[in-house]
Amino acid sequence: MFLRRCGYSVAGAVALVCALWLAPVMAEYALGPQKPVTDAAASQYTLYTMLLWAIGALFVIVLLVLLYTLFVHRKSRGVTPARFDRHATLELTWAIIPLVIVIAIAIPATQAFLKMENGEGAEMDIHITGKQWQWEYNYPDHGLRFTSAYKISGGAEAAQQADYLLAVDNEMVIPKGVKIRLLFTSVDVIHSWWIPKFGARRDAVPGYVNEMWIKVDEEGVYRGQCAKICGKSHSAMPIVVRVVNREAFRQWASERKSRMLSPDAPATPR
Amino acid sequence: MSEYFDRHQGLLRWFVSTNHRDIGTLYLCFALMAAIMGGLITLYLRTVLLQPGPSVADGQFYNQMVTMHALLMIFGAIIPAFIGLASWQLPLMIGAPDLALPRMNGWSFWLAPFALILLLLSLVVPGGGAASGWTLLPPLSIKASMGMDFAIMALCLFALSALMGAVNIGATILGMRTPGMRPMKMPIFVWALGIAAFLLLVALPVLIAALIMLLADRHAGTTFFKAAGGGDPRLFLHLYGFFVYSGVHAFVLVAFGIYSQIIPTFARKPLFGYRSVVYMLLALGGLSLFVWGQSLYSAGLSAGASLFFMGASTLMIVPLIVLVLSWIATLWRGAVSFELPMLWALAGMLTALIGGLAAFVMALPILGVPYGDSGFALAGLHYSLGGITLFALFGAISYWLPRWSGRVLDVRLGRLHFWLSMIAFNLGFMPQFLLGLGGMVRHVADYNPLYTDLNQLSSAGGYLFIAAQLLYPYLLWRSLRRGDAAPAQAWEGAEGLEWAPALPASDRSLGERSAID
Numbered sequence: 001m002f003l004r005r006c007g008y009s010v011a012g013a014v015a016l017v018c019a020l021w022l023a024p025v026m027a028e029y030a031l032g033p034q035k036p037v038t039d040a041a042a043s044q045y046t047l048y049t050m051l052l053w054a055i056g057a058l059f060v061i062v063l064l065v066l067l068y069t070l071f072v073h074r075k076s077r078g079v080t081p082a083r084f085d086r087h088a089t090l091e092l093t094w095a096i097i098p099l100v101i102v103i104a105i106a107i108p109a110t111q112a113f114l115k116m117e118n119g120e121g122a123e124m125d126i127h128i129t130g131k132q133w134q135w136e137y138n139y140p141d142h143g144l145r146f147t148s149a150y151k152i153s154g155g156a157e158a159a160q161q162a163d164y165l166l167a168v169d170n171e172m173v174i175p176k177g178v179k180i181r182l183l184f185t186s187v188d189v190i191h192s193w194w195i196p197k198f199g200a201r202r203d204a205v206p207g208y209v210n211e212m213w214i215k216v217d218e219e220g221v222y223r224g225q226c227a228k229i230c231g232k233s234h235s236a237m238p239i240v241v242r243v244v245n246r247e248a249f250r251q252w253a254s255e256r257k258s259r260m261l262s263p264d265a266p267a268t269p270r
Numbered sequence: 271m272s273e274y275f276d277r278h279q280g281l282l283r284w285f286v287s288t289n290h291r292d293i294g295t296l297y298l299c300f301a302l303m304a305a306i307m308g309g310l311i312t313l314y315l316r317t318v319l320l321q322p323g324p325s326v327a328d329g330q331f332y333n334q335m336v337t338m339h340a341l342l343m344i345f346g347a348i349i350p351a352f353i354g355l356a357s358w359q360l361p362l363m364i365g366a367p368d369l370a371l372p373r374m375n376g377w378s379f380w381l382a383p384f385a386l387i388l389l390l391l392s393l394v395v396p397g398g399g400a401a402s403g404w405t406l407l408p409p410l411s412i413k414a415s416m417g418m419d420f421a422i423m424a425l426c427l428f429a430l431s432a433l434m435g436a437v438n439i440g441a442t443i444l445g446m447r448t449p450g451m452r453p454m455k456m457p458i459f460v461w462a463l464g465i466a467a468f469l470l471l472v473a474l475p476v477l478i479a480a481l482i483m484l485l486a487d488r489h490a491g492t493t494f495f496k497a498a499g500g501g502d503p504r505l506f507l508h509l510y511g512f513f514v515y516s517g518v519h520a521f522v523l524v525a526f527g528i529y530s531q532i533i534p535t536f537a538r539k540p541l542f543g544y545r546s547v548v549y550m551l552l553a554l555g556g557l558s559l560f561v562w563g564q565s566l567y568s569a570g571l572s573a574g575a576s577l578f579f580m581g582a583s584t585l586m587i588v589p590l591i592v593l594v595l596s597w598i599a600t601l602w603r604g605a606v607s608f609e610l611p612m613l614w615a616l617a618g619m620l621t622a623l624i625g626g627l628a629a630f631v632m633a634l635p636i637l638g639v640p641y642g643d644s645g646f647a648l649a650g651l652h653y654s655l656g657g658i659t660l661f662a663l664f665g666a667i668s669y670w671l672p673r674w675s676g677r678v679l680d681v682r683l684g685r686l687h688f689w690l691s692m693i694a695f696n697l698g699f700m701p702q703f704l705l706g707l708g709g710m711v712r713h714v715a716d717y718n719p720l721y722t723d724l725n726q727l728s729s730a731g732g733y734l735f736i737a738a739q740l741l742y743p744y745l746l747w748r749s750l751r752r753g754d755a756a757p758a759q760a761w762e763g764a765e766g767l768e769w770a771p772a773l774p775a776s777d778r779s780l781g782e783r784s785a786i787d
Contacts, residue, residue: 033707034707034708034709040636041640043636044636044637044640047634047636047637048631048637048707051630051631051637055627055630055631058591058623058627059623059624059627062594062598062620062623063620065598066598066601066616066619066620069598069601069602069603069604069606070601070606070608070616073537073601073602073603073604073605073606074605074606074607075538075605075606075607076607079603079604079605080605081537081538081539081603081604081605082539082602082603082604083539083540084539084542084603085539085540085541085542085543085544085600086542086543086544086545087542087543087599090599091543091546091592091596094591094592094595095546095550095588095592098587098588098591098592099585099588102584102585102587102588105584105634106580106581106584106634109580109634109635109636109637110577110580112636113573113576113577113580113634113635113636113639114573116636116639117573158323159321159322159323159324159716159719160322160719161719162718162719162720163718164322164718164719165322165716165717165718166718188409188413189407189408189409189410189413190407190408190409190410190503190569192568192643194640194643194709194711196640196707196708196709199639199640200639200640201568201639201640201642201643202568202570203568203569203570205497205502205503205504205569205570206409206497206503207496207497207498207502207503208497208502208504208570210569210570223709224709225709225711225714226711227568227642227643227644227711227712228407228643229333229336229402229403229407229410229712229713230410231329231330231333231401231410232328232329232330232333232401233329234329234333234713234714235329235714235715235716235717236716
């Protein structure tokens, strides 16, 4: 009767909207939290997955209860409405239970956050400077300094390449498994350095220094973008970090340094 | 009531009236116009983002459009719309002849068109409009050209207008309730307006201060936001963020007040747990004053400060859940019908859940640090600002317009507008959550091919949503011209002073005041 009166179109629209809401819970999209390669990212992934299930369950339960009451307690079924409008115990219960759940979530979230912000055992420093519209990397422990700017591949097909907007001329190379302290500043406006797979992001604020620690456990190439609007080429200010084993890192550092010190090197870091 | 439109024909009336209904109408029409302008910009933005590849010659113009979209929607549409709604409804619901300060009501409206002109002028002055995003972050906003000054001054005017509106609302609720209407007997919408007015009263001066400080840094040699002079760009984030978070929650509260009026009417059952709902609205309002630090999680906030903001922000989900459960308990064993206002309220309820839960996720610094400026944050803010508040406005207008005008909204067109909007909205913004988790940032005019499919889905939703909104003025016009007549008691289950057959006299003379039993 309900369906006949309101039409299958309404039911279909409701189903479509519900599907759109539930899709993120069920889908296996290529996008979603990125595969974690640091402890911080791993705890973010775990927490996010746990939250998603909790949120999904809450949403589904609320939706089902709502759909039930909308269907069963409809005027068109000729029901007489009740008049109750309070229930002290119920109201108290459904305020306390969410509070307990919030505290239960806050505890692991706090622990993970404090661990992420813990700088003990850092072995090396890298200073990262944001400028419009590139990044400059400075390795004080190794005497290295170079800029890293968006490398345009050129040609009309550039937009279809896998590293479009995510490739740079000089990658930031770091050793695997080493805890590194990153210091951020800027020379012009606020930028933000973000590598999703590291679970790491920090703003580069002009005149101030922010610090962050990362320790990447897997070799590979990791890409990110500037995450704070910083002017007209904000979309083209990528970050590429190559994680290699310690030996490869030492080789890269010395090769890089000799290039810098050679008589052919340009006057400003390139 | 239908004599409202017959009396005083003539253009001059609209410029000199201090009647709360006229000004409410002016506010709502203004808001609709600004919303359409902001919506047209959405078409542009979603077209640029339809495919990877450089589709804008000038990234600066894109940034100007992004900024203008947000400023138009928030300051030009949402804020005036809610104040206009309050202007119309508040006196009617408490049995007052007008707002406490009718002339100030007029003044607060007329600031808005001038503010809008200043804002639009910012686009045509040398250097173009503000291109720093609506957060106007220094030093980018300090280095910007003249258009930024226009935008700052426009926002100051909008803020003054809203501040006067908030004062008016607060004064009216405090001083002009009909005899017998004790606080715990006020309609829940009036409670929501009162709390929102208080929040705006606290938040708007901070906004104005921040804007003037920015102007001073730009032209008067001060260094509030420049490290070289002892300042800090993040100070602006704190000040502006304080305004944004308290202000946004003010409007979300009013939206919840609207849902709390509509749902009991169409469930034909009183609101469940009225007292708890009041306490939860108070809790939401109070907590919203302590959550602005979320936008600074990645900016170098200390761990202790981050945890403080996490505490306040995550607690906000508790009142939200209680509200949603109260609404469902209101429906439970009622006699529910599905007129247009009810559809909007139900959609708003579910959107509130999504927006609130997304905000909860972002409130945890372990997740807010990485995903704070990503598509995830964008989706969350649109579900809250665009979803909860917009759906509440559509619901409120469909609910109360029959009382204001004596005509019912066209049912079929109204339903078409609703379903199109709902599907398009979710199609447009649900993919943004995934895009953000996948690494796409905000404020970009271009992206890697990895993000193409979801962006195209989002653009499709955007186009459909704007197309649905272009239907809305036609819906209003047609219903007001040729809609079915509505009795004073326009909805069967509606209770409250605004549905009484005789309302207080619409001029500023004292009318009959009705006492509550």
